[in-house]
Amino acid sequence: xxxxxxxxxxxxxxxxxxxxxxxxxxxxxxxxxxxxxxxxxxxxxxxxxxxxxxxxxxxxxxxxxxxxxxxxxxxxxxxxxxxxxxxxxxxxxxxxxxxxxxxxxxxxxxxxxxxxxxxxxxxxxxxxxxxxxxxxxxxxxxxxxxxxxxxxxxxxxxxxxxxxxxxxxxxxxxxxxxxxxxxxxxxxxxxxxxxxxxxxxxxxxxxxxxxxxxxxxxxxxxxxxxxxxxxxxxxxxxxxxxxxxxxxxxxxxxxxxxxxxxxxxxxxxxxxxxxxxxxxxxxxxxxxxxxxxxxxxxxxxxxxxxxxxxxxxxxxxxxxxxxxxxxxxxxxxxxxxxxxxxxxxxxxxxxxxxxxxxxxxxxxxxxxxxxxxxxxxxxxxxxxxxxxxxxxxxxxxxxxxxxxxxxxxxxxxxxxxxxxxxxxxxxxxxxxxxxxxxxxxxxxxxxxxxxxxxxxxxxxxxxxxxxxxxxxxxxxxxxxxxxxxxxxxxxxxxxxxxxxxxxxxxxxxxxxxxxxxxxxxxxxxxxxxxxxxxxxxxxxxxxxxxxxxxxxxxxxxxxxx
Amino acid sequence: xxxxxxxxxxxxxxxxxxxxxxxxxxxxxxxxxxxxxxxxxxxxxxxxxxxxxxxxxxxxxxxxxxxxxxxxxxxxxxxxxxxxxxxxxxxxxxxxxxxxxx
Numbered sequence: 001x002x003x004x005x006x007x008x009x010x011x012x013x014x015x016x017x018x019x020x021x022x023x024x025x026x027x028x029x030x031x032x033x034x035x036x037x038x039x040x041x042x043x044x045x046x047x048x049x050x051x052x053x054x055x056x057x058x059x060x061x062x063x064x065x066x067x068x069x070x071x072x073x074x075x076x077x078x079x080x081x082x083x084x085x086x087x088x089x090x091x092x093x094x095x096x097x098x099x100x101x102x103x104x105x106x107x108x109x110x111x112x113x114x115x116x117x118x119x120x121x122x123x124x125x126x127x128x129x130x131x132x133x134x135x136x137x138x139x140x141x142x143x144x145x146x147x148x149x150x151x152x153x154x155x156x157x158x159x160x161x162x163x164x165x166x167x168x169x170x171x172x173x174x175x176x177x178x179x180x181x182x183x184x185x186x187x188x189x190x191x192x193x194x195x196x197x198x199x200x201x202x203x204x205x206x207x208x209x210x211x212x213x214x215x216x217x218x219x220x221x222x223x224x225x226x227x228x229x230x231x232x233x234x235x236x237x238x239x240x241x242x243x244x245x246x247x248x249x250x251x252x253x254x255x256x257x258x259x260x261x262x263x264x265x266x267x268x269x270x271x272x273x274x275x276x277x278x279x280x281x282x283x284x285x286x287x288x289x290x291x292x293x294x295x296x297x298x299x300x301x302x303x304x305x306x307x308x309x310x311x312x313x314x315x316x317x318x319x320x321x322x323x324x325x326x327x328x329x330x331x332x333x334x335x336x337x338x339x340x341x342x343x344x345x346x347x348x349x350x351x352x353x354x355x356x357x358x359x360x361x362x363x364x365x366x367x368x369x370x371x372x373x374x375x376x377x378x379x380x381x382x383x384x385x386x387x388x389x390x391x392x393x394x395x396x397x398x399x400x401x402x403x404x405x406x407x408x409x410x411x412x413x414x415x416x417x418x419x420x421x422x423x424x425x426x427x428x429x430x431x432x433x434x435x436x437x438x439x440x441x442x443x444x445x446x447x448x449x450x451x452x453x454x455x456x457x458x459x460x461x462x463x464x465x466x467x468x469x470x471x472x473x474x475x476x477x478x479x480x481x482x483x484x485x486x487x488x489x490x491x492x493x494x495x496x497x498x499x500x501x502x503x504x505x506x507x508x509x510x511x512x513x514x515x516x517x518x519x520x521x522x523x524x525x526x527x528x529x530x531x532x533x534x535x536x537x538x539x540x541x542x543x544x545x546x547x548x549x550x551x552x553x554x555x556x557x558x559x560x561x
Numbered sequence: 562x563x564x565x566x567x568x569x570x571x572x573x574x575x576x577x578x579x580x581x582x583x584x585x586x587x588x589x590x591x592x593x594x595x596x597x598x599x600x601x602x603x604x605x606x607x608x609x610x611x612x613x614x615x616x617x618x619x620x621x622x623x624x625x626x627x628x629x630x631x632x633x634x635x636x637x638x639x640x641x642x643x644x645x646x647x648x649x650x651x652x653x654x655x656x657x658x659x660x661x662x663x
Contacts, residue, residue, distance in 0.1 A: 206617045206621050250625050251618070251621030251622060251625040253620075255617070255653070273654070274653045291652070292651075292652045292654060293654065294654055295654040295655070295657050296653060299624060300658075304657075
């Protein structure tokens, strides 16, 4: 640290003394400001705000002791300390003490000894310099703290609004969350596909606070936009992984549990990468655990990533319990972890599963601190298969459409690689006339397309699903056949045109399969009670016409806009 | 704290102790960085036998080591994890990225 130039106020009624002191001060590279008595000293002090004061004691008008007291009073409320050196010929112990008690820092005898004055000035200059440096550092620290607080507040705001979206308040979803700091690095999202399938995500990013929240941020947008477009759980997992891998440094990742609940089909899909076991507790009290079988998101490159979920079907109502490691690792004051077993045991309390677990968790903590974010999630799977309700907007009388056609023909490799329905929907939703009909169109398209693929091209029999363990076998066979598919195709035609003064969208889907006896099928009454074919019943209720043709391998659905 | 390193027949063994978390990240890096430049080292073994606790930032440090080791053509082996440490590695499915030995 180089000594910087100080402003030094010299107070003396004797001109010779003033001159001498001024010379010494200037030789040391400082600026000298002069005053001839105490009163003038106070005035000068206010004007120039000196770093140091050299003050004679015996002076007319106001003496040095009185002036020193007055200066100390003035400075009482500032953080800055301005050293005052008294110079006096009165050098008895009582005189020196009186000066020091008035607030002087040092007392030099007169006549002035130049060498001693120089040495004292150097010492005090160093003191002032240290004090300045300290003040600068304090200010920098305070600024930094203020900025960090502001950043954390912004992050907390954005994060709360991301997690507090309306669609996270799904009636099937109950959430308990405690952040470790101001911002949680754990995120819960819930949203439904256009066909009413509930998607839930619990994401837990490395670390806590702002960095963790930042890592979890890109996850929500992908989750919400892809769910809204009807993409499958595995497509969403794959896309989030791809995005995080690109955005995050190597040592950062996001443990995630993704769950899809299809209440109509009573099927649950679970993709667990790096989170504690997901617990399925059915109405009979039977507990099944789904462990993490994947690394967390953001680690594996796309080619090594496995997006395959675990799948199960349910008949009894019950609940899925999902928690973060922060919850099960949280320690009691004695250092014991809460544990998944405690979650399961307390969840058994009838009708208040989540509250019972939360109560036990808080008792376990015993008012002690958390060392990580903690999240607990209950997803209720209702008793009766719900009837999917699809919002159909009222028909509008709009100008006749100029009409358009879109045709697609998909062979084995396209059928393997593409998420056809969300992809096509993504395009259709760009047409303003179709946008309000997203839910209905998604259901129609996905039912008809899945029938064409599963039964037409892959030759799967839906009766298999009704057997015990049949659903899992059905899915497994589906994956195998799709993977090894050599030939077969599906053609999709979309025709938007005007019929009898109203706009209609005709969706025609033709597969290369052997078809089926649609005559008998269509004569069956429209009901939601049959275990299968529910989808087609729903499609029929949404469409003004549903016409099979050929050997039953081609179907045309007419939807009135 | 310094992390002891033993090199034998091209295998470098780093023996960690107690808590493996963000507080040891500098020591951990300082211990393995010279090994990456050492041509005689083909394999870096992280001995977790005396480790009682790992957190997610420790997993991050292992991933970073793995990437750096791959760049210098070396293998990373996680060795001797037990109890909760073993569980954490299993939940994160680190067996997919590392060789894990008993």
